[in-house]
Amino acid sequence: KEVLIATMQDNQKYFPVTNEKKELMPLFICVSNIESNNLELIKKGNERVIRPRLSDAVFFWEWDLKYGLKNHRQSLKEVVYQKDLGTLYDKSERLVKTLSLIGEKINLDIDSAKTAAALCLCDLLTKMVSEFPKLQGTMGRYYAKAEGENNDIAIALEELYQPRFAGDKLPKTLPGQCLAISEKIDSLIGIFSIGKAPTGDKDPFALRRSAIGLLRIIIECEIDIDLKDLLSTAASTFSNKNQSLNCINDVYTFLMERLRHYYRDEGFSADVFESVFAINISRPLDFHHRLVAVAEFRKLSEAKSLAAANKRISNLLKKSEEIGSIKIKDDLLVEKSEIKLARRLEDYKKIIAPMIDNHNYKSALTELAGLRKVIDNFFDNVMVICDEPDLKKNRLALLSNLNSLFLETADISKLQD
Known part of the structure; x- marks a missing residue:
């Protein structure tokens, strides 16, 4: 189907016709730039022109099937991917290694994944893809199935290139998702390592699109993987490890x-993003769960007051000298408001801990909203920066513990009114 459509659209600029079930029909629509009294003649002329094109497509298909997809793998050694990054074969070998290492961290059939990585670039050398470059991946799927590869491997060869553009569909299978992640992270590390990162409006290697695609797959397909670990894994597969490892922070x-x-386009405000960004979360899926939780939290009536209190706490901690021990000393709690806050803090630590462990950040922040009144009372009745050094340090330790409890989810002091 895809080859027939490509033949009609790319070679002849014809419109293929499908039925209500999206099945391709033996029809096409063409546009004529002349008026004719004999439309049948125009019809026959266009049919005559497209027949040899379709015959060519049949020839490409049959030749590729006869030659075999796997037989192209060694030929990848002769095709330069990028002069400083080696050949397509070198890239495919890196993908095999990266995918193997990723597979150890998630529930992935490593043998199938390695086979998919080894074959994923082979269809670039087929006659069909040489004629119709946009069918890369698609033809890999057909040829892999024709050679008897299992369905997961065949589908992964096509899903390697997804998403192809903004808003495009994402890979549906885990092997396809991981293969697409590996390819995109390999491109990012490779291009950055040779000093060709995007600058201004220049992005010749479409790395911005690759980055968004990578993040969309991880978040929307719910793959819980650490971005820094992923970058280190990919960087370790390059022959020049010094260059590749040195660019990890930049990537x-x-x-x-x-x-x-990505989140701006999804409608999240900048301050909500900053509240999660501030605590250095390197797992995009975990980042997403926290972001959604903060967006819901700010709708609560307590959010404004708690955000202001956290700003005040943060400023006090920044301006103060070393607190020393962050352990709260009960014998130095003298005011009723600080005694109550300390007790509630210990209670909430026990309540919040399992929620954080289960990534239930929305519930955690909803629970923490219950501290609003006791925190307000503390600031209304307790002088933190007092003249007695021990009391001052103990109160700062109390605030440091409170601040750490909120930071288990996000830095809500970043939220704006």
Whole structure:
């Protein structure tokens, strides 16, 4: 189907016709730029022109099937991917290694994944893809199935290129998702390592699109993987490890900026993003859960007061000298408001801990909203920066513990009115 459509659209600029079930029909629509009294003649002329094109497509298909997809793998050694990054074969070998290492961390059939990585670039050398480049991946799927590869491997060869553009569909299978992640992270590390990162409006290797695609797959397909670990894994597969390992921080920063743009387009406000970004979460899926929780939290009536209190706490801690021990000393709690806050703090630590462990950040923040009144009473009745050094340090330790409890989810002091 895809080959027939490509033949009609790319070679002849014809419109293929499908029925209500989206099945391709033996029809096409063409546009004529002349008026004719004999439309049948125009019809026959266009049919005559497309027949040899379709015959060519049949020839490509049959030749590729006869030659075999696997037989192209060694030929990848002769095709330069990028002069400083080696050949397509080198890239496919890196993908095999990266995918193997990823597979150890998640529930992935490593043998199938390695086979998919080894074959994923082979269809680039087929006659069909040489004629119709946009069918890369698609033809890999057909040829892999024709050679008897299992369905997961065949589908992964096509899903390697997804998403192809903004808003495009994402890979549906886990092997396809992991293969697409591996390819995109390999491109990012490779291009950054040779000093060709995007600058301004220049992005010749479409790394911004790759970055957004990578993040969308991880978040929307719910793959819980650490971005820094992923970058280190990919960087370790390059022959020049010094260059590849040295660019990890730059690629990570680039990806987090793309993540900022992704969430802006999804309708999240900048301050909500900053509240999670501030606590250095490197697992995009975990980042997403926290972001959604903060967006829901700010709708609560307590949010404004708690955000202001956290700003005040943060400023006090920044301006104060070393607190020393962050352990709260009960014998130095003298005011009723600080005694109550300390007790409630210990209670909430026990309540919040299992929620954080289960990534239930929305419930955690909803629970923490219950501290609003006791925190307000503390600031209304207790002088934190007092003249007695021990009391002052103990109160700062109390606030440091409170601040850490909120930071288990996000830095809500970043929220704006």
